[in-house]
Amino acid sequence: MKRITIVAGLMLINALLLQAQPKKAVSAVDKKVDDLIAKMTLEEKVGQMTEVTSDVVSTNKNGVHLIDADKIKEAILKYHVGSILNVTGHAYDRKHWYEVVSTIQAEAAKDRLKIPVIYGIDAIHGVTYTTGSTLFPQEIAMAATFNRDIVHRAGEITAYETRASYIPWNYSPVLDLGKSPLWPRIYETFGEDPYLIKTMGAAIITGYQGNDVSDKYHVAACMKHYLGYGDPLSGKDRTPAWIPDRYMREYFLPPFAEAVKAGARTIMINSGEINGVPLHASKYMLTDVLRGELHFDGIAVTDWKDIEYLHDRHHVAATQKDAVMIAVNAGVDMSMVPYEYTFYNYLIELVHEGKVSMARINEAVHRILKVKYQLGLFERPVGNPDDYPKFGSDEFRNVSLQAATEAITLLKNNNNILPLKKDVKVLVAGPTANTMRALDGGWSYTWQGEQSDKFAVNKHTILQAIQQKIGKEHVTFEPGATFDSQQNMNDAVNAAKNADVIVLCLGEMSYTENVGNIDDLNLPAAQTELAMELAKTGKPIVLILAEGRPRIVTRAESKSSATIMAYLAGNEGGDALADILFGDANPSGRLPVTYPQYPNSLVNYYRKNLENGNPDDKHGYNPLYEFGFGLSYTTFAYSNLHISKPTLSDNETLTVSVDVKNTGQRAGKESVLLYTSQLYASIAPDTKRLRAYDKIDLQPGETKTITFKLTPKDLSFVNDLSKTVTEAGEFKIQVGNLVQNFNYISNHDIPDRSGKL
Numbered sequence: 001m002k003r004i005t006i007v008a009g010l011m012l013i014n015a016l017l018l019q020a021q022p023k024k025a026v027s028a029v030d031k032k033v034d035d036l037i038a039k040m041t042l043e044e045k046v047g048q049m050t051e052v053t054s055d056v057v058s059t060n061k062n063g064v065h066l067i068d069a070d071k072i073k074e075a076i077l078k079y080h081v082g083s084i085l086n087v088t089g090h091a092y093d094r095k096h097w098y099e100v101v102s103t104i105q106a107e108a109a110k111d112r113l114k115i116p117v118i119y120g121i122d123a124i125h126g127v128t129y130t131t132g133s134t135l136f137p138q139e140i141a142m143a144a145t146f147n148r149d150i151v152h153r154a155g156e157i158t159a160y161e162t163r164a165s166y167i168p169w170n171y172s173p174v175l176d177l178g179k180s181p182l183w184p185r186i187y188e189t190f191g192e193d194p195y196l197i198k199t200m201g202a203a204i205i206t207g208y209q210g211n212d213v214s215d216k217y218h219v220a221a222c223m224k225h226y227l228g229y230g231d232p233l234s235g236k237d238r239t240p241a242w243i244p245d246r247y248m249r250e251y252f253l254p255p256f257a258e259a260v261k262a263g264a265r266t267i268m269i270n271s272g273e274i275n276g277v278p279l280h281a282s283k284y285m286l287t288d289v290l291r292g293e294l295h296f297d298g299i300a301v302t303d304w305k306d307i308e309y310l311h312d313r314h315h316v317a318a319t320q321k322d323a324v325m326i327a328v329n330a331g332v333d334m335s336m337v338p339y340e341y342t343f344y345n346y347l348i349e350l351v352h353e354g355k356v357s358m359a360r361i362n363e364a365v366h367r368i369l370k371v372k373y374q375l376g377l378f379e380r381p382v383g384n385p386d387d388y389p390k391f392g393s394d395e396f397r398n399v400s401l402q403a404a405t406e407a408i409t410l411l412k413n414n415n416n417i418l419p420l421k422k423d424v425k426v427l428v429a430g431p432t433a434n435t436m437r438a439l440d441g442g443w444s445y446t447w448q449g450e451q452s453d454k455f456a457v458n459k460h461t462i463l464q465a466i467q468q469k470i471g472k473e474h475v476t477f478e479p480g481a482t483f484d485s486q487q488n489m490n491d492a493v494n495a496a497k498n499a500d501v502i503v504l505c506l507g508e509m510s511y512t513e514n515v516g517n518i519d520d521l522n523l524p525a526a527q528t529e530l531a532m533e534l535a536k537t538g539k540p541i542v543l544i545l546a547e548g549r550p551r552i553v554t555r556a557e558s559k560s561s562a563t564i565m566a567y568l569a570g571n572e573g574g575d576a577l578a579d580i581l582f583g584d585a586n587p588s589g590r591l592p593v594t595y596p597q598y599p600n601s602l603v604n605y606y607r608k609n610l611e612n613g614n615p616d617d618k619h620g621y622n623p624l625y626e627f628g629f630g631l632s633y634t635t636f637a638y639s640n641l642h643i644s645k646p647t648l649s650d651n652e653t654l655t656v657s658v659d660v661k662n663t664g665q666r667a668g669k670e671s672v673l674l675y676t677s678q679l680y681a682s683i684a685p686d687t688k689r690l691r692a693y694d695k696i697d698l699q700p701g702e703t704k705t706i707t708f709k710l711t712p713k714d715l716s717f718v719n720d721l722s723k724t725v726t727e728a729g730e731f732k733i734q735v736g737n738l739v740q741n742f743n744y745i746s747n748h749d750i751p752d753r754s755g756k757l
């Protein structure tokens with residue numbers, strides 16, 4: 001009895017406490033959403049959670065894709081489908097997009113509650129699937145610019161052109177850690193460093209979404225793929241990964257946490273499994289971490305078919321229906337189904353059976369409808385064709401050109417062979433010389449980018465850009481090899497004999513996702529042989545690497561006088577390269593990944609500090625070129641590295657300043673990178689970590705002082721107990737070739753697993 005009284009008393013106190021707490025204010029949009037949800041049937045709600053691909057509602061007549069009247073009626077009026085994605089086959093022009101989207105929205109307007117459809121697309125380097133759009137360098141190259149402003153601007157332009165295609169939802173940016181060069185999606189990432197990814201990610205998201213995502217020039221961003229996608233054990237796409245929680249939080253999670261802070265409205269889930277747990281089945285990741293810790297309140301959408309794969313691939317669901325139950329209960333809001341309506345049917349049954357609660361459904365639908373309201377889709381489901389006069393304009397093209405110019409990274413320039421004089425006789429060779437596929441990569445006009453030569457016919461391949469720059473009469477072209485086999489190699493070798501210099505363009509053919517899986521990171525043998533044979537002519541080789549990931553090129557590269565990493569520099573990449581080769585632009589890119597030298601040494605720059613003080617003892621870290629490396633045609637000198645105090649305490653800020661002088665003859669841009677290292681910590685500290693960067697312009701002789709601010713939080717790491725901590729101790733700051741040490745002293749006691757305090 002006494003017990004009952006105590007419990008009742010506690011309940012009363014709890015109730016009073018709850019009452020006393022200020023109620024969270026319900027925003028106007030939340031109120032609208034709640035009112036709408038109150039009117040919805042279960043079927044209408046589950047329809048909102050269903051996303052199908054455009055094939056489901058289209059017919060394809062003689063290669064022309066049209067919305068099919070019966071199929072769209074079935075999708076909207078029978079299944080109340082809330083979202084459609086993708087294209088059928090190839091890029092459309094804006095007029096065709098208008099027809100597609102307005103037909104869909106007209107159907108949605110016939111449904112009882114007239115809820116607009118949210119159309120999604122992978123506009124990952126510009127609006128991929130619209131002809132005449134501005135295609136930027138791929139993310140890996142955007143990261144190489146080390147220039148947040150240009151990445152932000154590219155985000156704004158992409159958003160403008162995506163809305164100009166009547167689409168309000170962009171499945172970008174990729175925030176995955178580009179950790180393993182084996183993985184075929186490296187080019188879609190901002191590289192291997194968590195700080196670079198998180199700052200670039202926030203820059204592009206704020207570009208996509210602007211201050212008001214409802215206006216006609218902005219779109220909802222979709223950060224992807226949450227979480228731990230970038231490091232599969234096999235290196236192959238969508239294969240299992242083993243990532244301890246500590247590593248997940250140290251390297252993989254921060255870009256997503258930052259993106260949530262930047263306001264990203266939606267998130268897409270990783271198709272893979274980590275430590276045996278598919279992300280689509282992980283309540284811990286999708287609810288506890290994403291909602292509980294990161295406080296994300298937008299839509300969580302699956303990746304392609306991934307609920308079905310819980311049964312078919314991962315075998316954690318005995319039936320397809322169980323797969324739906326597991327995923328929705330874990331925290332999935334919308335299923336990219338994408339081909340039929342079983343998700344819809346099973347989910348309705350599961351709610352009737354009490355296996356998925358109505359509260360979970362309402363929560364998911366609330367998030368979806370809220371984004372639709374925030375995008376202004378209820379007022380403006382389609383958009384006005386006349387509102388986008390800048391689509392594909394020179395103004396936008398110039399931003400893409402500038403991005404490509406700032407991305408392209410000069411890795412070697414023996415005896416200053418570059419820039420070349422414009423009157424030299426050039427042999428252009430190699431398989432990446434004369435195809436836009438090697439500049440644009442995947443996700444360009446089509447999923448695999450195989451039609452870029454047709455759709456980007458007005459753009460310049462590397463060869464065409466060189467011809468344009470110095471006149472066709474100065475240029476001979478003999479490819480000498482395809483991507484993986486020889487092709488009239490002797491013709492190339494003979495032509496080299498009459499040339500002053502060989503511009504040898506090696507690299508990769510366009511690919512996307514699993515199609516880009518490789519068994520060998522080495523560049524295909526035919527390309528290396530071509531380099532070796534051309535080298536025998538004694539003519540200097542300028543090696544251009546047009547590739548989505550750092551393929552091992554060590555033998556071929558040993559023969560070059562100059563080496564340029566072009567990444568996938570986009571539609572203006574050919575012109576940017578020609579500008580750099582012939583001195584009309586000064587290169588300023590820096591590697592956002594470690595360029596490996598050997599296939600058995602694929603270690604990132606922030607590797608563990610295992611050298612034992614012996615510099616020859618590389619412990620697997622022995623790159624061809626280091627993360628952050630990149631040359632210029634001018635020279636920069638660093639001096640006066642100054643820290644505001646020798647000892648940093650809690651709640652204090654350390655100001656770090658450094659002078660950078662252009663000591664050469666040409667104007668140039670320099671990315672100033674600041675790294676820190678902790679000398680000793682409770683777990684083996686990373687060798688060094690990027691903590692800040694800035695890009696500056698310097699005229700010859702000019703000096704600028706760059707200032708960075710560091711707080712104890714910037715020096716933190718995730719400890720043995722998966723807690724983010726900053727431990728007291730000695731730190732080293734490195735900027736350019738300069739180094740300064742300081743101490744951090746803390747009043748906080750930090751427990752670790754060893755029992756030490």
Ligand code: BGC
Nearest residue numbers: 085086122171224303304513
């Ligand atoms: C990719 C996603 C993409 C989706 C829709 C998937 O195969 O993994 O990155 O957004 O397709 O096209």
